[in-house]
Each structure stands twice: as structure tokens, then as C-alpha cells.
Amino acid sequence: MITAERKPMEEIFRLIEPYGKILLVGCNECVTVCHAGGRKEVAMLASALRMGRMKLGAPLTVDELTLERQCDPEYAEELAMVVDQYDAVCSMACGCGVQTVAERYQGLPVLPMVNTEFMGSSESNGVWAERCAGCGNCVLGLTGGICPIARCSKRIFNGPCGGSTKGKCEVSPDIDCAWQLIWDRLKQLGQTELYSQIMAPKDWRTARDGGPRRIVREDMAI
Amino acid sequence: MSNFEPVVVVFACDYCAYTAADVAGRMNLSYPSGVRILRVPCTGKVEQLYIMQALQKGADGVLVAGCLVGDCHFKNGNLRAAARVKRVQSLLDDIGIGGERVAMVNVSAGQGAKFAEIATEFSQKIGEMGPNPIKQGAKAAA
Numbered sequence: 001m002i003t004a005e006r007k008p009m010e011e012i013f014r015l016i017e018p019y020g021k022i023l024l025v026g027c028n029e030c031v032t033v034c035h036a037g038g039r040k041e042v043a044m045l046a047s048a049l050r051m052g053r054m055k056l057g058a059p060l061t062v063d064e065l066t067l068e069r070q071c072d073p074e075y076a077e078e079l080a081m082v083v084d085q086y087d088a089v090c091s092m093a094c095g096c097g098v099q100t101v102a103e104r105y106q107g108l109p110v111l112p113m114v115n116t117e118f119m120g121s122s123e124s125n126g127v128w129a130e131r132c133a134g135c136g137n138c139v140l141g142l143t144g145g146i147c148p149i150a151r152c153s154k155r156i157f158n159g160p161c162g163g164s165t166k167g168k169c170e171v172s173p174d175i176d177c178a179w180q181l182i183w184d185r186l187k188q189l190g191q192t193e194l195y196s197q198i199m200a201p202k203d204w205r206t207a208r209d210g211g212p213r214r215i216v217r218e219d220m221a222i
Numbered sequence: 223m224s225n226f227e228p229v230v231v232v233f234a235c236d237y238c239a240y241t242a243a244d245v246a247g248r249m250n251l252s253y254p255s256g257v258r259i260l261r262v263p264c265t266g267k268v269e270q271l272y273i274m275q276a277l278q279k280g281a282d283g284v285l286v287a288g289c290l291v292g293d294c295h296f297k298n299g300n301l302r303a304a305a306r307v308k309r310v311q312s313l314l315d316d317i318g319i320g321g322e323r324v325a326m327v328n329v330s331a332g333q334g335a336k337f338a339e340i341a342t343e344f345s346q347k348i349g350e351m352g353p354n355p356i357k358q359g360a361k362a363a364a
Contacts, residue, residue: 008316009313009316009317010316013317040269040271043271044270044271044274044313047271047274047275047278048274048313048316048317049317050278051274051277051278051317051319051356052317052318052319053359054356054359054360054363055317055318055319055355055356055358055359056318056359057358057359057360057362057363058359058363059359059360059363
């Protein structure tokens with residue numbers, strides 16, 4: 001999933017300073033799962049904004065709405081009936097949701113309330129960790145299901161580097177050496193011959209280096 | 223602020239703090255009349271939003287009163303509540319309301335005297351801090 005965290009309140013107050021009536025819009029997908037922008041988080045932020053502004057003697061009207069999926073135009077359309085009543089839309093979705101709503105409602109400020117972080121998975125309750133860098137050309141089949149791009153601090157394709165000590169990365173003792181994990185897993189799978197294959201330099205054009213990416217499925221287009 | 227009597231909302235666990243408050247009553251112990259007790263099945267049921275809304279609706283302070291550590295009827299509801307209270311405190315600091323207006327306390331069902339003491343002390347502390355600052359802002363905006 002895409003993970004996110006609420007922006008610092010100081011920044012949020014600065015963003016909404018000019019406005020007196022806002023619509024705070026959450027998303028029922030990834031940001032709900034990572035507790036950043038679902039219905040509950042919308043209610044919490046709304047309450048904090050009302051109190052914070054009331055304390056300043058500048059009351060703020062905040063209405064709350066959580067869409068099924070903010071990054072889909074058909075769900076963003078649900079705002080059409082109400083957005084005219086507001087000075088701004090404040091989105092608690094990831095950057096994709098913010099931009100989908102901003103694109104649909106061109107004349108209205110659409111402000112981000114969260115910082116979108118990374119594509120990750122849950123390690124345990126309340127802990128999320130980066131697992132995928134969306135490079136557009138997956139090598140997990142060669143690396144025992146452990147990504148050398150997302151999980152190696154240096155994105156090394158033929159590791160480990162000289163900074164790996166006792167299975168930990170030199171960047172931080174809290175980070176596992178991805179190449180140690182890859183080696184351990186390949187041994188477990190009996191596929192250590194994959195480790196001795198030299199990986200060619202990666203063509204990063206399939207990643208962000210080739211410019212903003214699109215997927216076009218003509219069979220799905222209406 | 224000598225005549226300021228703070229309103230303190232207490233989310234009291236049914237298994238301990240609520241009974242402790244009852245015991246305090248039966249012992250004829252008094253604590254400030256601004257202390258309003260809300261019974262919850264476990265402090266683990268207290269959403270962060272409940273605390274925020276109590277303050278938003280005019281409470282000057284909020285106490286979340288759960289079982290002693292290790293004695294939660296649902297194993298770790300009181301520990302979860304403590305972590306949530308900490309998170310709300312941080313948010314309240316960030317918005318200028320003051321995290322100290324909220325606290326987590328632990329009392330057992332038999333500790334009526336301790337409950338009265340905690341309620342009194344917390345109420346006094348909130349009294350010294352003054353009213354919930356949103357009240358002043360609301361007056362200024364009116």
C-alpha cells in the first residue's frame with residue numbers, strides 16, 4: 001500500500017490560514033489502512049483544526065467526507081454536489097488523491113494534509129516498512145523475493161557492499177542488509193547459484209528516470 | 223481565576239476506576255463537583271477522538287482512568303489507552319491547547335481514596351492552568 005503521515009500541525013495551520021470554511025476529505029483505501037487519512041483521522045484532524053482556530057479567535061467551519069477511493073475520478077465526482085460551498089478542499093489522501101481532486105475541481109484550492117511516504121507493507125501493528133520502489137522492472141524472482149532497490153540503502157544490484165556488518169547496514173543498525181537477507185533466503189531456497197549471476201546495469205527508464213509513467217490498457221478503455 | 227471551577231471529564235473503566243469512584247462515594251469522600259465521570263467498558267475503548275471531542279465541547283481537562291498496569295480485564299486495554307493519551311497530548315501541544323490537560327491514571331477498584339485524591343489534584347492542576355483556551359477564543363470571535 002501507499003503509506004502516509006499527517007503533516008505537522010504548524011504547516012497545516014499555515015496552509016489553511018486564509019480560509020474560513022473547508023471540506024476535509026479522507027480516503028477509504030491505503031491511508032485508512034496506515035491510519036493517516038481514513039474516516040477516523042479526518043475526524044481527529046477536523047477536531048484539532050476547529051479547536052486550534054477557535055483558540056486563535058478565528059473559527060473555522062470544517063465539514064468531513066471520506067471517499068471510497070480519492071484517486072479515481074468517479075469517486076472524486078461525488079464532491080461535485082458540495083464543493084461550491086467551501087473555500088478550499090483539504091485532502092487527507094496520498095498525492096494521487098490530492099491531484100485527482102485538484103484536476104477535477106480546477107477553480108478550488110486543494111491542499112494536502114498528509115505527506116505521502118512510500119510503498120510498503122505492515123511489519124506489525126503500527127509499523128510500516130518500505131518494500132517496493134516501483135522501478136517498473138521487477139527482479140524479485142532473482143533475489144529470493146527481497147528487493148535490492150527498495151531495501152538496500154545503496155540500491156546495489158550485486159551486493160553486499162563493504163558497509164554491511166553482521167547483517168546490518170552501515171546507514172543504521174536498525175536496517176537489515178538487504179543482500180544478507182537475499183543470501184539467507186537463496187540458501188533457504190537452495191538457489192544460491194542465482195547469487196553468482198552478475199546482474200547487468202539496470203535500465204532505469206522503466207523507473208522514474210524515463211519521465212512520468214502511464215499504463216494504457218486499450219482492452220479496458222471505454 | 224479564583225472562581226474558576228474546571229470541568230474535568232473522566233473516562234472511567236467499569237472494572238476499576240468507575241468502581242473506585244463508587245467506593246469514594248460510599249466512603250463519603252468529596253472531590254470537586256466539576257469532575258464528570260463517564261463509564262467505559264475498558265480504557266482501551268476510549269478513542270482519541272473522544273478525548274478531543276470532550277475538549278472541543280468545553281471540558282477543561284480529561285482524565286482517562288484505567289486499571290493498574292498488569293490488571294486490565296482485557297489484558298492490555300489500559301496500555302493501549304496510555305499510548306493513545308500520549309498521542310493526543312502531543313497533538314494538543316501542537317495546536318496550543320496544552321497536552322497537560324489530558325492524563326492517564328491507573329487505579330484499582332478498591333482505591334476509592336486514591337481516586338478522590340487523583341480527581342482533586344488533577345482538577346486543582348487544571349484550575350491553575352485556567353479554562354480551556356478555546357473558550358477565550360470563542361468569546362473573542364463572538
